[in-house]
Amino acid sequence: MTKDVLSQDPVLIGDLDARDHTRLRVLQCIRAAGEISRTDIAKALISSPATVTSACGALLDAGLIAETAAPPSEGVQRGRPRVMLTVNGAVFAVAGVKIARDAIRLMVVGFQGQEIGTHVWPLLESRMDPEALVIEVRRALDAACAALDLPIERIAGLTIGLPGFLNADENFLHWSSSVTQGNVDLGPLIAAHIPCPTFIDNDANLVAKAEHLFGAGRGFHNFLVVTLEHGVGMGIILNDQLYRGERGCGAEFGHMKIQFEGALCQCGQRGCLEAYVGDYALIRDSGTVRGQSEIETIADIIAAARSGDTLAQEVLDRASRVLGVALANLVNLFDPEHIVVARSRPKFDQRYVDTMMATLRRNTVEVDAPLPGITVRNLDEMMWAKGAAAHAIERVSILKVRGLGVADAV
Amino acid sequence: MTKDVLSQDPVLIGDLDARDHTRLRVLQCIRAAGEISRTDIAKALISSPATVTSACGALLDAGLIAETAAPPSEGVQRGRPRVMLTVNGAVFAVAGVKIARDAIRLMVVGFQGQEIGTHVWPLLESRMDPEALVIEVRRALDAACAALDLPIERIAGLTIGLPGFLNADENFLHWSSSVTQGNVDLGPLIAAHIPCPTFIDNDANLVAKAEHLFGAGRGFHNFLVVTLEHGVGMGIILNDQLYRGERGCGAEFGHMKIQFEGALCQCGQRGCLEAYVGDYALIRDSGTVRGQSEIETIADIIAAARSGDTLAQEVLDRASRVLGVALANLVNLFDPEHIVVARSRPKFDQRYVDTMMATLRRNTVEVDAPLPGITVRNLDEMMWAKGAAAHAIERVSILKVRGLGVADAV
DNA sequence: CACAATTATTTCAGTCGGTAAAATATATTT
DNA sequence: AAATATATTTTACCGACTGAAATAATTGTG
Numbered sequence: 001m002t003k004d005v006l007s008q009d010p011v012l013i014g015d016l017d018a019r020d021h022t023r024l025r026v027l028q029c030i031r032a033a034g035e036i037s038r039t040d041i042a043k044a045l046i047s048s049p050a051t052v053t054s055a056c057g058a059l060l061d062a063g064l065i066a067e068t069a070a071p072p073s074e075g076v077q078r079g080r081p082r083v084m085l086t087v088n089g090a091v092f093a094v095a096g097v098k099i100a101r102d103a104i105r106l107m108v109v110g111f112q113g114q115e116i117g118t119h120v121w122p123l124l125e126s127r128m129d130p131e132a133l134v135i136e137v138r139r140a141l142d143a144a145c146a147a148l149d150l151p152i153e154r155i156a157g158l159t160i161g162l163p164g165f166l167n168a169d170e171n172f173l174h175w176s177s178s179v180t181q182g183n184v185d186l187g188p189l190i191a192a193h194i195p196c197p198t199f200i201d202n203d204a205n206l207v208a209k210a211e212h213l214f215g216a217g218r219g220f221h222n223f224l225v226v227t228l229e230h231g232v233g234m235g236i237i238l239n240d241q242l243y244r245g246e247r248g249c250g251a252e253f254g255h256m257k258i259q260f261e262g263a264l265c266q267c268g269q270r271g272c273l274e275a276y277v278g279d280y281a282l283i284r285d286s287g288t289v290r291g292q293s294e295i296e297t298i299a300d301i302i303a304a305a306r307s308g309d310t311l312a313q314e315v316l317d318r319a320s321r322v323l324g325v326a327l328a329n330l331v332n333l334f335d336p337e338h339i340v341v342a343r344s345r346p347k348f349d350q351r352y353v354d355t356m357m358a359t360l361r362r363n364t365v366e367v368d369a370p371l372p373g374i375t376v377r378n379l380d381e382m383m384w385a386k387g388a389a390a391h392a393i394e395r396v397s398i399l400k401v402r403g404l405g406v407a408d409a410v
Numbered sequence: 411m412t413k414d415v416l417s418q419d420p421v422l423i424g425d426l427d428a429r430d431h432t433r434l435r436v437l438q439c440i441r442a443a444g445e446i447s448r449t450d451i452a453k454a455l456i457s458s459p460a461t462v463t464s465a466c467g468a469l470l471d472a473g474l475i476a477e478t479a480a481p482p483s484e485g486v487q488r489g490r491p492r493v494m495l496t497v498n499g500a501v502f503a504v505a506g507v508k509i510a511r512d513a514i515r516l517m518v519v520g521f522q523g524q525e526i527g528t529h530v531w532p533l534l535e536s537r538m539d540p541e542a543l544v545i546e547v548r549r550a551l552d553a554a555c556a557a558l559d560l561p562i563e564r565i566a567g568l569t570i571g572l573p574g575f576l577n578a579d580e581n582f583l584h585w586s587s588s589v590t591q592g593n594v595d596l597g598p599l600i601a602a603h604i605p606c607p608t609f610i611d612n613d614a615n616l617v618a619k620a621e622h623l624f625g626a627g628r629g630f631h632n633f634l635v636v637t638l639e640h641g642v643g644m645g646i647i648l649n650d651q652l653y654r655g656e657r658g659c660g661a662e663f664g665h666m667k668i669q670f671e672g673a674l675c676q677c678g679q680r681g682c683l684e685a686y687v688g689d690y691a692l693i694r695d696s697g698t699v700r701g702q703s704e705i706e707t708i709a710d711i712i713a714a715a716r717s718g719d720t721l722a723q724e725v726l727d728r729a730s731r732v733l734g735v736a737l738a739n740l741v742n743l744f745d746p747e748h749i750v751v752a753r754s755r756p757k758f759d760q761r762y763v764d765t766m767m768a769t770l771r772r773n774t775v776e777v778d779a780p781l782p783g784i785t786v787r788n789l790d791e792m793m794w795a796k797g798a799a800a801h802a803i804e805r806v807s808i809l810k811v812r813g814l815g816v817a818d819a820v
Numbered sequence: 821c822a823c824a825a826t827t828a829t830t831t832c833a834g835t836c837g838g839t840a841a842a843a844t845a846t847a848t849t850t
Numbered sequence: 851a852a853a854t855a856t857a858t859t860t861t862a863c864c865g866a867c868t869g870a871a872a873t874a875a876t877t878g879t880g
Contacts, residue, residue: 022837039857048839053859079856080846165777174777183778222656234743238648245745246632247779252742255775257735260669260686269773271735276670325667325681332662333644333743335655363679365665367575367584368593369657432866449828458868463830489827490875 022047024401026055030065030085031113031393032213037082056085058404063091064111087112092156094396095144096389097137098203099162099178100381101126101230104140107385108148108155113393118382119144130173130184131193138193155196157396159388161203163233165249168201174248199395203227203384204251205242208235210387211340216375220337223372224330226253227379228323228343231266232274236334254278258326276322279345285315299346306349320352324359327374331364336372342379432457434811436465440475440495441523441803442623447492466495468814473501474521497522502566504806505554506798507547508613509572509588510791511536511640514550517795518558518565523803528792529554540583540594541603548603565606567806569798571613573643575659578611584658609805613637613794614661615652618645620797621750626785630747633782634740636663637789638733638753641676642684646744664688668736686732689755695725709756716759730762734769737784741774746782752789 029041038056042049059065068084089112098105104121121140128136137160145152164176171190175182190198208225211217217225221240227233232254236243244250254274255267262271266280275281279298286301304312327339353376364371380386439451448466452459469475478494499522508515514531531550538546547570555562574586581600585592600608618635621627627635631650637643642664646653654660664684665677672681676690685691689708696711714722737749763786774781790796 037857038859049858050840050860051838054837077856078848078854080844080858082857174779238653243648246747246782247745247777249775249777249779250743250745252745252775255742256739257773258667258670260672260732260735262670267775271773322670325670329666329739332665333660335657335660335662337656363667363681365659365662365677367657367659369584369659372656447828448830459829460831460869461867464866467830487827488825488877490829490873492828 094157094392096385098384109389117148134189157392158198159392161206161388204233204235206387223338277319320355324356328363341376344379504567504802506795508794519799527558544599567802568608569802571616571798614643614645616797633748687729730765734766738773751786754789
């Protein structure tokens with residue numbers, strides 16, 4: 001459908017695949033395009049039609065893709081009509097799970113990426129021990145399947161997104177604000193309680209993935225996603241791939257110091273960005289200025305500012321400027337193609353976005369080339385789960401593609 | 411020789427090479443190892459001996475590598491002795507050039523990477539127009555060749571390192587502090603004045619490359635090099651490759667804001683790291699405190715501090731802390747394996763390094779995993795040119811390897 | 821010294837992915 | 851129906867790689 005999706009480099013995960021790579025690339029290309037002909041796949045992948053034919057053959061045999069009956073009639077066409085291919089969305093479903101403080105949010109999508117349904121499973125505790133958490137995930141999954149009338153066997157994979165530091169390759173959790181205990185190997189717990197291949201990842205990374213695949217990051221090779229929530233997070237995509245750092249604890253944008261020996265942060269350090277623009281920082285600032293009485297939530301502050309309260313305006317204004325400086329630092333360091341600023345909290349007035357952008361521009365090293373684009377957007381709560389689902393699809397695709405082409409000549 | 415060099419991933423530059431990749435990898439492996447047998451190459455590259463044999467055949471035919479007579483006798487050995495291979499250092503030479511304010515520094519190395527000689531060509535002006543600069547480079551090259559008794563035809567490639575923003579792939583210079591004019595296509599100028607393939611790159615990138623290949627960064631896949639000079643620069647190596655950003659203006663570590671609306675920087679912005687730890691910042695601070703009279707150079711400040719001057723000590727101390735915070739930001743963002751802090755200016759006392767490290771630790775997000783290693787080292791002025799030479803070797807290797815294996819069966 | 825043992829390298833035969841070109845399929849236009 | 855156009859498949863072939871077998875060059879041994 002959209003041309004730009006096609007030109008997007010396919011995500012290559014170099015797990016253990018040798019010659020299944022091509023098939024995976026083709027599969028991902030078809031999924032990204034929605035519906036596409038073999039010829040166009042060849043163009044998009046800069047490969048020969050013959051190669052595409054054979055790859056599609058294997059995928060077709062395996063039932064992962066299908067030929068759609070109706071060729072799209074864009075006006076009159078000469079020549080043999082193209083046969084459109086789509087991913088067979090019905091074969092598998094996968095689930096994406098986001099662990100939030102108050103609830104587990106879950107999205108089930110088909111193998112094609114199409115949304116099947118969502119589910120919210122409330123949590124009584126915002127922090128749990130690892131096994132309890134895994135069990136809650138299982139319950140949430142069961143509940144979602146029940147609500148969606150989907151047997152759990154149909155779920156071919158699951159990705160859990162949660163805040164904190166972790167090793168995604170080994171399902172090892174170093175630390176998470178949602179989990180009472182650190183340094184847990186989640187592998188055994190998952191194996192014990194969840195009946196399908198399950199992966200974990202940092203939640204900000206998953207938002208980045210979602211934006212890269214479906215959102216404002218589509219088509220960019222190097223881009224950043226900044227998430228403004230209770231805290232401030234970041235996902236880094238370089239070279240079309242998530243950059244995770246060496247120990248799995250990078251992208252800690254919220255704890256970038258933007259003030260030497262500045263305000264105290266939750267983390268115990270001083271001058272962290274979060275201590276200036278995090279929710280609690282804004283609430284604290286407002287409280288300091290006028291006594292604790294009225295201001296209790298971000299929404300309160302925004303409302304006050306809107307109704308002319310200059311103190312509240314000043315608080316938001318300063319936060320916008322600080323954020324602008326911090327984003328400028330990102331631009332100066334990473335020189336990305338694009339940055340998505342995604343906030344899940346109530347919408348600020350445009351005025352503060354303008355302030356942020358002005359500050360950003362003022363603090364960016366000048367080059368002729370234009371600044372990277374910045375998209376500020378409100379983040380649907382489900383975007384996190386969607387990112388997780390996207391991740392799950394990717395991983396499950398690898399699993400399914402592996403070893404095709406052997407049983408061809410049967 | 412050294413085992414760790416072997417395991418190092420070879421640098422893959424995906425220029426236009428299709429199947430010459432293997433030969434290039436073998437060549438780089440041999441160069442990295444210094445002297446190595448086919449069998450060990452196969453092990454290092456995780457490839458079959460047969461493949462290595464054929465790749466070496468082509469390289470041997472082309473005269474790029476040679477078999478050395480003497481197999482290394484590590485004690486008694488059974489079986490057929492291995493035939494050691496080395497890069498034929500004599501076939502080509504390449505030159506690395508660093509444009510500094512006061513001089514052009516030049517290093518000539520053989521195709522094996524062995525240093526042939528260095529040369530310093532003084533500059534009268536610290537800024538020149540583009541063509542004048544290229545002509546100076548040519549003169550410096552001629553002078554070096556003359557001094558080293560090397561005909562200029564032997565120089566098979568040249569890399570020019572200079573500060574600023576540029577597009578290395580297209581030899582396009584956006585801006586440089588060494589050049590009076592911005593937005594120049596250096597290609598034609600180079601073609602007109604320099605008689606061999608010539609490449610340009612940001613100087614901090616080249617130091618990063620040098621450290622990656624020869625220095626403290628050897629064997630790391632993700633690491634950073636911070637250069638402290640008149641200004642503060644950075645080179646980023648991710649996934650064994652230089653990360654350049656989208657517009658070629660990333661890694662501007664010196665202009666990371668570490669103080670919201672802080673001290674004024676040369677660049678006109680406020681709160682830049684450079685405005686706190688750059689040479690001129692230290693001199694300015696010292697001058698402010700005590701009148702302009704005595705303090706004129708960094709060496710003066712260091713000397714004063716060493717002789718007990720508490721004001722000078724305070725200046726250095728604060729710079730160390732600021733630098734520690736800035737490095738902490740890098741750790742929090744990139745989570746690299748290692749950081750090299752390279753300073754070309756006079757050596758500071760260990761005390762300030764300790765202060766910097768302590769501040770770094772205090773401002774890093776805590777994880778179980780240990781902090782990335784930090785190497786603080788004085789940077790030989792020639793390291794810049796060495797990095798440039800390393801880059802030139804890499805590029806020339808690609809040129810030379812390309813299209814081998816055709817004239818095999820003659 | 822002949823021969824066994826050992827290790828390095830090369831040769832050989834075969835696999836596999838990929839491609840260009842030719843063949844085939846299915847339209848539209850005339 | 852013929853010409854034309856475009857999509858896809860088939861065919862023939864290339865080239866990189868590999869495992870296994872063959873060959874080479876040593877040392878150790880009776």
